[in-house]
Amino acid sequence: MDPVDLALERFGLGARPGDRERMRDPVRWLTDQITPAAATHASLATFGSARDLQIAGAALSNDDRKRQAKTTFAIELKARVNVAFTTDTPFAERWVRHFSNHFSVSTRRLQTSLFVGAFEREVARAHAFGRFSDMLLASTQHPAMLAYLDNEKSIGPESTYAQRPARSNRTAQSGNVDEPGLNENLAREVLELHTLGADGGYTQDDVRALANLLTGWGSDERNQFGGGFYFDDKKHQPGSVTLLGKRYGEGLAEGVRALTDLAAHPSTARNVSRRLAKHFRIDHPAEIAALEASFIESGGRLDLLAKLAVGLGWSGAARVRTPDDWVTALVRASGGSGAYAAASRGSGRPNAERRARPEGGGRPKRDGAMQGERKSGGGGGIQRDPWVSAMRSLDQPTWGTPTPEGWADDEASWTGPEQLVRRVEVAAELAAWLTRSGSEAFTNVQQTLVPRMSVAGRTLFERAGDRTTALTLAFCAPEVLRR
Amino acid sequence: MSLSRRTLLGAGLAGTGLVAGLTGWRVALASSAAARVPNPDARFVLVLLRGGMDGMGALPRPEDGAWLSLGRSAPTGHLPLADGFALHPSLSALHPWWSEGTLAVVPAAGQPLARRSHFDAQDLLEEGGASLGAAPTGWLHRALSAMGAEGGGAAIGSGLPLVLRGEAGGGAASVDPSREPEVDAATLEAVAALWKNDAVLSSALAEASRARALAGTRSAEPASVASGQPPEMYGEGMDGESMGGKAKKGQAIVAQAEGAGKLLASSDGYRVAVIESGGWDTHSNESTQLVRLFADLAKGLVALREGLGPVWENTIIVTATEFGRTAKPNGTAGTDHGSGSAMFLAGGALRGGKVVGDWPGLSKLFEDRDLNIATDARAVFKGVMAEHMGVSRDQLDRVVFPDSAGCKGLAGLVR
Numbered sequence: 001m002d003p004v005d006l007a008l009e010r011f012g013l014g015a016r017p018g019d020r021e022r023m024r025d026p027v028r029w030l031t032d033q034i035t036p037a038a039a040t041h042a043s044l045a046t047f048g049s050a051r052d053l054q055i056a057g058a059a060l061s062n063d064d065r066k067r068q069a070k071t072t073f074a075i076e077l078k079a080r081v082n083v084a085f086t087t088d089t090p091f092a093e094r095w096v097r098h099f100s101n102h103f104s105v106s107t108r109r110l111q112t113s114l115f116v117g118a119f120e121r122e123v124a125r126a127h128a129f130g131r132f133s134d135m136l137l138a139s140t141q142h143p144a145m146l147a148y149l150d151n152e153k154s155i156g157p158e159s160t161y162a163q164r165p166a167r168s169n170r171t172a173q174s175g176n177v178d179e180p181g182l183n184e185n186l187a188r189e190v191l192e193l194h195t196l197g198a199d200g201g202y203t204q205d206d207v208r209a210l211a212n213l214l215t216g217w218g219s220d221e222r223n224q225f226g227g228g229f230y231f232d233d234k235k236h237q238p239g240s241v242t243l244l245g246k247r248y249g250e251g252l253a254e255g256v257r258a259l260t261d262l263a264a265h266p267s268t269a270r271n272v273s274r275r276l277a278k279h280f281r282i283d284h285p286a287e288i289a290a291l292e293a294s295f296i297e298s299g300g301r302l303d304l305l306a307k308l309a310v311g312l313g314w315s316g317a318a319r320v321r322t323p324d325d326w327v328t329a330l331v332r333a334s335g336g337s338g339a340y341a342a343a344s345r346g347s348g349r350p351n352a353e354r355r356a357r358p359e360g361g362g363r364p365k366r367d368g369a370m371q372g373e374r375k376s377g378g379g380g381g382i383q384r385d386p387w388v389s390a391m392r393s394l395d396q397p398t399w400g401t402p403t404p405e406g407w408a409d410d411e412a413s414w415t416g417p418e419q420l421v422r423r424v425e426v427a428a429e430l431a432a433w434l435t436r437s438g439s440e441a442f443t444n445v446q447q448t449l450v451p452r453m454s455v456a457g458r459t460l461f462e463r464a465g466d467r468t469t470a471l472t473l474a475f476c477a478p479e480v481l482r483r
Numbered sequence: 484m485s486l487s488r489r490t491l492l493g494a495g496l497a498g499t500g501l502v503a504g505l506t507g508w509r510v511a512l513a514s515s516a517a518a519r520v521p522n523p524d525a526r527f528v529l530v531l532l533r534g535g536m537d538g539m540g541a542l543p544r545p546e547d548g549a550w551l552s553l554g555r556s557a558p559t560g561h562l563p564l565a566d567g568f569a570l571h572p573s574l575s576a577l578h579p580w581w582s583e584g585t586l587a588v589v590p591a592a593g594q595p596l597a598r599r600s601h602f603d604a605q606d607l608l609e610e611g612g613a614s615l616g617a618a619p620t621g622w623l624h625r626a627l628s629a630m631g632a633e634g635g636g637a638a639i640g641s642g643l644p645l646v647l648r649g650e651a652g653g654g655a656a657s658v659d660p661s662r663e664p665e666v667d668a669a670t671l672e673a674v675a676a677l678w679k680n681d682a683v684l685s686s687a688l689a690e691a692s693r694a695r696a697l698a699g700t701r702s703a704e705p706a707s708v709a710s711g712q713p714p715e716m717y718g719e720g721m722d723g724e725s726m727g728g729k730a731k732k733g734q735a736i737v738a739q740a741e742g743a744g745k746l747l748a749s750s751d752g753y754r755v756a757v758i759e760s761g762g763w764d765t766h767s768n769e770s771t772q773l774v775r776l777f778a779d780l781a782k783g784l785v786a787l788r789e790g791l792g793p794v795w796e797n798t799i800i801v802t803a804t805e806f807g808r809t810a811k812p813n814g815t816a817g818t819d820h821g822s823g824s825a826m827f828l829a830g831g832a833l834r835g836g837k838v839v840g841d842w843p844g845l846s847k848l849f850e851d852r853d854l855n856i857a858t859d860a861r862a863v864f865k866g867v868m869a870e871h872m873g874v875s876r877d878q879l880d881r882v883v884f885p886d887s888a889g890c891k892g893l894a895g896l897v898r
Contacts, residue, residue: 150766153815162814181814185766192600204599204850320683395641405602412648415683416657417691418641421664424674428666460677469673476674478681 003027005452006314009483010281012090014329017444030091030310034303038092039128040121041083047076050118050143050219051228057114058223069114073107074385076117077398081387084328092128095306098279100124102272103139103194104406105148107399115144116399132272132300133263136194140186140259141229143219149189149404155181156215156237182237187211189404195262197271202244209241213248213255269295273305278409280309281316281483318482319411323394325483327387327426330475333448334434334441386433390426395419424476431471442467449474525832525872526747526798527755528787529623530736531644532780533605534763536804537818538825539854540773542568542590549845553811558770564588566838573777576785580829587835587896589826589863590842593806593856595890597849599820601764604805609646611861611884621646622861622883624655626868627755629878635754637694637746639739647757655755656690660698660742664691697752698745736760736783744790747798754872758783763804767815784829796831799871799897803860809852810845823854826863832871834898839863858893865892 001009007026008015023029048056053072057065087093100120107113119142127135139145146152155161162181187210191202216236220227231252240249246261248254262268273291282288291308298304321329391397395414401407408414434441450461457477464470474480544550544567545557560572568590570578580586595613598604607614611622623646627636636647636655647655664671671688678684736758743756760780765772780802788795807824823843828835840858849855861884868874868883869892880888 150815153767155814183766183813183815184819188600192602198600198603207599403601411683412643415687416638416641416643417687417689417694418657418659418662420684420687421666421671421691422641424671425664425666428670454680456680457677460673464673465669469670472670473673473677476677478678478684481684 001318001452003314007091009329010313010316010318011094011310013084013087013094013325014090014332015448016332017335017440017447020448027310031307033089033092034129034306034310035092036129038089039096040125041087041089041093043083044079044121044125047079047117047121049228050115050122051226053114053118054143054219054221054227055223058221058227065114069111073113073116073399077388078385080117080120080398081328084324085331091310096120096124096128098276099128099135099302101279101401101406102275103135103145104401104404105142105144105399106401106404107397111147112144113399115142115147118142119144120399127302129303129306130301131263132268132295132302133260135302136190136259136263137256139194140190140214141217143221143228145186146217146219146229149186150183151186151214152218152221153181154183154186154211154215155235156212157182158239159215159237160234161232182208182211182215184208184211186217187214190214190259190262193404193406195271196265196267197274200265200267200271206243209243209248210258212237212241213243213258216252217255263300266292266296269293269300275409276305276309277313280313281319282309282313283316284312287312319409320414320481321483322407322409322414323391323396323423323426324398324407326423326481327390327394327430329480329483330427330430333445333480334430335439335444338439386429390429393422394426423481424472427475428468428472431468431475434471435466435468442471445471445474449477449480452479453477454479522797522832522871522873524794524797525754526791526794527867527872528743528747528798528800528830529646529755529757530780530783530800530802530827531605531609531646531757531759532763532802532804533759533761534601534765534804535604535806535808535820536763536776536802536824537765537769537773537808538590538592538804538823539807539810540765540769540818541571541574541777541825541827542588543571545569547845553845555812558774564838566842568838568842571773571777573774574781576781577827577829581836584836585829585831585833587828587833587837587839589828589839589858591823591840591854591857592803592826592860592863593823593858594860597822599806601805601820604820606645608803608805608860609644611646611864611887613884613886620650621648622864623647623755623757624649625883626872626874626879627655629874629883630754630872632754636757637743637753637755638757638759639743639746640759644757644759647755655757656687656694658691658694658746659739660694660746662742663695694746694753697749698742736779737786740783740787741790744787744792744794746790748790748792748794758787765808765817766813766819767817769812769817784827788829799828799830799832799867801863801867802827803864807854810848810854811852821853822849823856826858826860828863828867828896832898834896839893839896859890861887861890862893863896865890866894866896868892870894870897 003026004020004023007023007030008019011030057068060068083093103123105112105116105119107116123135123138123142127138184207188207191200191207191210192198196202216232218230218232218235220230236250238250240247243258244265248258269292273288273295277288277291282291290312291305294305294308388397396407450458453461453474457473461470461473464473539555542564543555543557543561545561547567557569558572561569562572562575562578563569564581568588577586594604594607596607598607609621621644623636627633633649638644638647638655638657640659641657643655643657675685675688678688739758743758746752747754747756760783762772762776784800787800791798803826804824806820806822808818808821810821813819828839843855843857845854847855865879865884868879869876874883876892879892884890
């Protein structure tokens, strides 16, 4: 790939018609995007914060709260996808999405679904080009993360809350009064994924220590104190702990101090750099070491890290794009959200609906979940959204990572036989819509994708029997599947 | 993917697969130092339970004072096994298998290294090493290579688990034979031509076709089984589920198990299949979740048996999980990451109806919290690989499970 292609495809989200022709200086184009404004994206400015959502939700019944979550999620998802299709600052957007993935929260829990969009904005976007320690703190104090990793329920064994006799009703359920309520999930993932990394040199004792420090970190679900992050000292474990050889006392400030220290740990620099390098195909050990050094020397400045990263990875091997990445690039190449909107207005999509069917072959479930799905208003339409059904089919439901580890950046995870068959399905379906909608897509693709295909691929494209097949081939070209 | 595998593929597609399959076995025999004649019809299914399955929940000990004093209670309707163990009522569909000798349990199995991180522990389980990162490939892939049957493994679903991964990410195939492609044959052919010179893409596509051909799939109700637990936002209705490692939804296991069975039942097909099931990370509300999880597991194994048909007689199934859970419940009616857990063995080729391995008792807990490990999971795998699949002990000790000479394969598991 030449530098212009690399900038547009590897660092950006895919060239739109005319992007290539307009490009003067690829590195300059990238560094110009390293600004807070580019990361926060104007079109999302009107969205509420997690706090706002909590305040609104606190007044609702359980059912209404579920509806709130579904509606909010659907709107947030569409906005995010739209940003990806249309943004003029795709490198900033990719950078944001990478860190969103680094601190992955998932829609596994309904409570989390309400907040995933807000989480991305308040954690990844707000601090994308700031300091990593600020991003870490924002993440660890965010209602989405606290719900996702069960910290809401974590109670210090000697906390006030644990001592109260009324509470023993809850613990009696588990039958265990010896250890009322410490939950290590958040602490573990902070150490294993967000900061030090699995081989970063922490022990089970450290997990436990951090878990104790984080007791009481919750959110004001019922809006008793204005919503948002709320430190409940009644749940907090008293006393001091030792974490990675350092002593920390009790209280919120000590927990914050612990996170700051974790962010500054050399293993964190290594972990963050490695994950970043994988995403941007920065393979050379010396280049990865440079990222690490920058992180350590600057105290975790992500803007400096980004400036360094755009100078690296130009010779890294291309790898298959994740489904989200790939479909985004296809839509951009075809002409952006206009083409997509036109295409998705197309006639009945039985395939999309079939794919959107829940698992188990669509057999009606006894618990009524399936009935509920069809009848639900508000966010109910999301199952029919072509993006949603494509991403489900391709194993990458947006904001729905199966684990806190986030989406993988290696090729093997996305190139199983079944997965590739489904890519062809999605490509064919997208091609069909675009053809049916009579949009400029075909001309655009001839300009954006075809020139990057191999000679043999181009020949197949030209010889294809019809436009739909030709487009499908362009979408599936190895040079387009990879970045 | 290696050249020898492409050769296998080619042979399969040409329809002379049966001979090629047997030849593969004979080649393995000839080249290895094995003394034992492998069963060329042997099938093996590994069921990975991701998230840390609570073995003590699966096999309650209702008469054991020590067990009860932990704060656990045996669920009503549990069924008796042996040696004080009972079977969780949601697994009742498997109880007849115990009686007929096609089910066995290992009550305190685990891994050589204590890792309480899902991803680490799963990787360790799938790499098969004595330490993490000992091998970049999966032990089951290496076992297949040792048998000269590299093309013989299939991961059911989309996405290849580490246990079946070979070098450079190649190895076995992730296939979903329960599902027809939703694109016409002409387009698939055109894409195949486009991918002709790309090794990764072309071999993957060929493999998908082969699997469907072998399973003879034309399901009346195409099951669109997306892997990865679909989040509730996307229309599924499962509240408060914990995530469980690299997970696949519990209910998907039924469709996938049937597909796996059919695939293995074909005489020219795969010899080994891996099914994944997720959601086992029961940090809270465990008893409710286990009811559903065990029910799905039982349904899956029953569907697998049905799909296998007569080949069941030549099959051994093993369930494995990355770690067990804390012996005592936590403060949220669940359990946290532990050590010893249970493994289930099943299949017509199994000498079952027994408890395998020791029960370490509960008077001493590992690190004061977990069930101790009495049986190394690798010993179970080795026993099956050696006696059922015919992999040589030398290969097992050095290659399949590196540095594991000190871990003896369990004997007497196979009829």
